[in-house]
Amino acid sequence: MAKNVVIVESPAKAKTIESYLGKDFLVASSYGHIRDLVKKDKGIEIENHFKPIYKIPEDKKNVVKELKKLAQKADTIWLATDEDREGEAISWHLKEALELSDNKIKRIVFDEITKKAILEAIKNPRGINYNLVNAQQARRVLDRLVGFELSPILWKKIRTKLSAGRVQSVAVRLIVEREREVDAFVPESRFKVVGLFSFTDEQGNPQQLKAELARFLKDEKEVEDFLRKCSTADFVIEDVEKKPFKRSPAAPFTTSTLQQEAARKLRYSVSRTMLIAQKLYEAGYITYMRTDSVNLSDFALDAAEQAIKNDFGNKYHHRRTYQTKSANAQEAHEAIRPTDISRETITASKDEKALYELIWKRAIASQMSDAEIERTTIKIFAKGLNDLFTAKGEVILFDGFLKVYLEDTDEENAENGEEGILPTVKKGLSLKMESITATERFTRPPSRYTEASLVKKLEELGIGRPSTYAPTISTIQKRGYVHKEERQGKEREYKVITLHKNGKLAKEVKTEITGGDKGKLFPTDIAAVVTDFLNKHFPEIMDYQFTARVEEELDEIALGKLEYEEMLKEFYFPFHKKVKVTIDVERPDTERVLGTDPATGLTVSVRLARFGPVAQKTDPKNSGAKPIYARLRKDQKLETITLEEALGLFKLPRVLGEYEGKEVIAAISSFGPYIKHDGKFISIKKQYDPFTITLVEAVHVIDSKRVSDSEKYIKVFDEDPSYQILNGRWGPYLKAGKRNIKLPKDREPTSFTFEECVALANNTEETKGKKKAGKKK
Template sequence: MQLIIVESPTKARTLTKFLKGKYQVEATMGHVRDLPKADLGVDPEHEFKPRYVIPRDKAKRVRELKDIAAKADHIILATDPDREGEAIAWHVSEILKDSDKRKVKSDKQDNKARATSNLSLIASPFSRIVFHEITETAINDALTHARTIDTKLVDAQQARRVLDRLVGYKLSPLLWKKLSKRWLSAGRVQSVAVRLIVAREREIEKFAKEEYWTIEGEFNPTNTTNPTNKQIASQLVSKDGKKYEETITLDLFDGKYTTAKTSIPTHDAADAIMKDLKAPFTVSAVDKKEVKRSPAPPYTTSTLQQDAGRRLYYSAKRTMQLAQKLYEEGYITYHRTDSVNLSEKFLGEARVYIEKTFGGEYIPQIPRTFQTKSKVAQEAHEAIRPTDVNVTATMLDGSGELNRDHHRLYEHIWKRAVASQAKEAIFDSTTIDIISSNGYLFEAQGSVIKFEGFLKIIGRPASTSVSLGGDTDEVVIPDVAVGQAVGLSQSVPTQHFTSPPPRYTEASLIKTLEEKDIGRPSTYAPIISTIQERQYVVKEEKKLVPTELGKSVTDFLVQYFPVIMDLPFTAKLEGELDDIANGAKGWVQVIADFYGPFAKDLDVTYDTAEKVKTPVEEIGEACPTCGHPLVIRIGRYGKFIACSTFPACKYTRQYLEKIDMKCPRCGGDIVVKKSRKGKTFYGCSNYPKCNFAAWKKEDIK
């Protein structure tokens, strides 16, 4: 009997369907071995040797797998095609290799096995297969190219696990002691992510807004001041050749931020210009050109998470859960990737589909390829794409476990991948300059789609979309000629204020982490979930906002562990993990180089650092038990109201965050609440007497 082992029942079911009874397929139900939760599980005195244990909830499944493995002639490890999947395969082999009377072959035999790609020739009782899509063709191809476990990939994953365990299990007790909260945690990457959010919040707080004004003008091409249906909407851009727009560039913690304003500072200044717009206007320039826009590359893990956040409002965690299911059901390629490559097979299928569905004019002469920007992308991997271009979102079936969210995400993946192989969209772009005899220059811009190209597939959104790389709104400008007199029918001054750097969203944080080479695609979602679960960050209107606790922990770690909190150092360490995977470095030495200085800093901090008090906010009420002021505190599950003399007085009550809106049903205060799944919504403070609730503020009517 040939036994194939995968991680999940869904994946096992999909493989079984394609293998037609030739193999027995079993699932591990996730990780079968890990470091212990109760203690460090790593021995720094003996080359950081990890001590792995079988989790209690997996003991029964491991016994079952051992019994099944004992009857197998050969065991094929078909876990996911990344470092974590390789590590799971290794753990399974370590558990099962002594589970029966079969003898594990020698290292010499294993080395011989590495040299062959034929499953039947592998001497070891275990072989490893990888595939990036769960289709019959991909699985059969993988079976004919079986190999042994790649120990370099296992070492890289083991190094990451040991590093994260050393940082987390060594720093967290220090935080418990110095901040008097026994549920805090620190992480090699998560703490840097929180630092980015804290730094941005302080940059926003420091930002001094400046008032400025713009002036819009509407011109009548018939040279009258009476409005017509063919108005030319324009913006005042200069006077006597001097532009009004000014650029402001700020140096931020994570890079540069650029915003703009005009040199019109007040309403009086704008009013003075308005009074000066009495002179006649003529068209001074008409620039018509054809503009091409190319489709975006197919999705990587990062861009999928960003786009799903912006357009579908899915969290990174939710996006990965949906993508995991789509992959296991066989509908998309592996979803943890930083490559934008597409297989030649898919390129050909996509071109055939586009030509058949939309016409030959929609495909370019040669297939379009994209250059992967990531320094460490594995080019053998593919971007995220549908496994069958002919299966659209409406055709998804699966095991009956796919819901609307799966369909919506699949539709985005399908459109993005297929559209990447369509021709560019072509726009007729027009820019018109209109100048007064006393030197005021207005500019009007418009564009009309001449050829839809990839937009035929992706659709025409009504607003700017990151997926399309620009605004695709059509703005039609009436035909005018240079020298033609036009009439200013209306001018409108508008007040603005310069914008501070925006708060991070999940999407923009992922983008920054990727740009700074911090973490890897598979780590972004758990990082973002963890920093919210720890109450270091809360989500307000889809923006990530640091709590006072998050600020206190960040300041403490920056003061006493500046290297760990340094962005370039974190990126360098990620590079060294990649070096381990490539065989350029040994994992023990990488850990040792990190741990020596870290352990010294740890000892010094335990001895010298003073306790940190997280700032609290008084609510203007006295404690009903002792009369002292009540304050807002942060606990493991969020904010709550407590006595300022805690622990002497233990009075507490639920904290309800008001948003300065009244319940439309009963007039009570509207407060921020969390659903069981952690999603923010707005409800009445008089619940359960009043059960009014809304997901968005704009729905409170």
């Protein structure tokens, strides 16, 4: 039995570390947290200094039992959980649950899983940092108190199974408020003017120059007046301005900037990014991925210098140190970087490889020289015009860090002209006008949040910490407050007015698709109702500054500057008093009357029902009459739906006609739109709308479903129809009752007899769902 037992959080990490430590060390895993708050009475003894009451969950009892056995036989227990507050708390829980004495434990931390880092950590053990433990417990207790006291109020006043949280409710508020900004936005029309000019250069070659008017023109009349002046104007180059400037690289990744850039460049969700980063860290490829520091160690700076000079040359290297903007950043940590900066790529899955290469590029680029760029601005003047045309271009004189990496941005509303390489021109050069085109453009509403831009906003406001962003965004989607989806845009007309070189004006009306959104976060109606209720009754909980101030106080606890109990007392007792008062308030009225159905005289309204938003028709003269209901569509909202749109919902279910002597009906259920025929329900694909689908299209859906079903069944046995050989996503398989069993690949699926299938089912061990092993960070 090894004298030294090292306990880490994940088995993947355990294997890597054990290979570095040698025969005197055994590395075991706790599989994340081993204790959690009990559910009874919030799991907190409020009157006893807010003491948390922990228990070992059922799925962790065997883990704890095995770890206890190992601990009893070992001389020293090395607690090697992650170096953040959560990891520190796990080490403390291990000490308590395994009943370890202080003289038997050594706490070690490292921000990368490399042999050098692990051996260095073993040489420099420390004790458990109880300030970090208290900060983690304070966050856990605070979130438990908020969730356990607010959620029952929401169940009572709005709908069951709702939840509230100190950070999640604020995140939902951001998304709801942005959606209301989008709804309230009224686009304004204006015209963007672009001129195409020609000239002959000094070598006698014809050249063209495209330039943009320095301002927008407000309407069609102003456009026509301006173009008429242009038709007789003489255009000349008034000025050619060349300005050198430098572009500097972005800092190495923190958790939030990695999440944002992976979303922009790789299209990864926040949770997917963190899952992949966790794997890279556990495999020893990158440093710890939960950090708000942009620091790089001297070791990393030296390694980056060597790699850059070797790969690109001395002039590409520029040693830089970055200062984290956040006052509460944990500067002892490093930014996220490769553990071996000389390694440009790795052998791993496609996703892991892509994220690693992004991290490598960002880290390397941060230590490279500025890019040197020359920006040219050409100003074009014509007598009689008050406005200048300008053409802008950039020439990269020295690429510097751009050789490796350029950061993306979230900016979607930029309407800058195209920048590229411009022809060589001199001041005073006469230009010939080829055409001037005024294109109608519309102002755009604020952009809805993506997961990445929401992380950025939360970080700007100081809400949450690196470890909280991914679970918060996942939670608000799982709870049904927010959904991420793609929405098709709508067709819109716009005008194009062109002045040709012959002096004639041409007008066109064109169409474009506008308002489409991909991968954006949309709030549901329940999100809006809950946000309004919490804003009204718990404004402090929903206040951005208050939530950020809580984070600052947690940081103070972590630094030993604030007492755990003092912080909780100051928050909890006023909050609890407000909870007791709110129990007696009236339920929010979500009903919105839209008007009267002209065909029936019934009142049409919308409201939030038990299973979601509905439109309803009620008889104003007979309160006892049963209302008629229709579900709202996913892209409709209680706050903005019109009477006409609501009346359209009552057209479902639609009888489309008959097929094979039986009715064909189009409708929508909670599972989405469908066609009903001969007692069967067939889901409609995205290209069909239940409100407009024709009988011909519906018959095509029915026939297509029959074909796919017939292709699915390879063989059904008369001896027992529950035994079937089917075509699946990954090839033919045997369905035996509720079990799915792989078929040998060296046999033709149709050749199996019933007896062979029964034998195969009996001899194949039944696979059970994977047991959840404890919550991982």
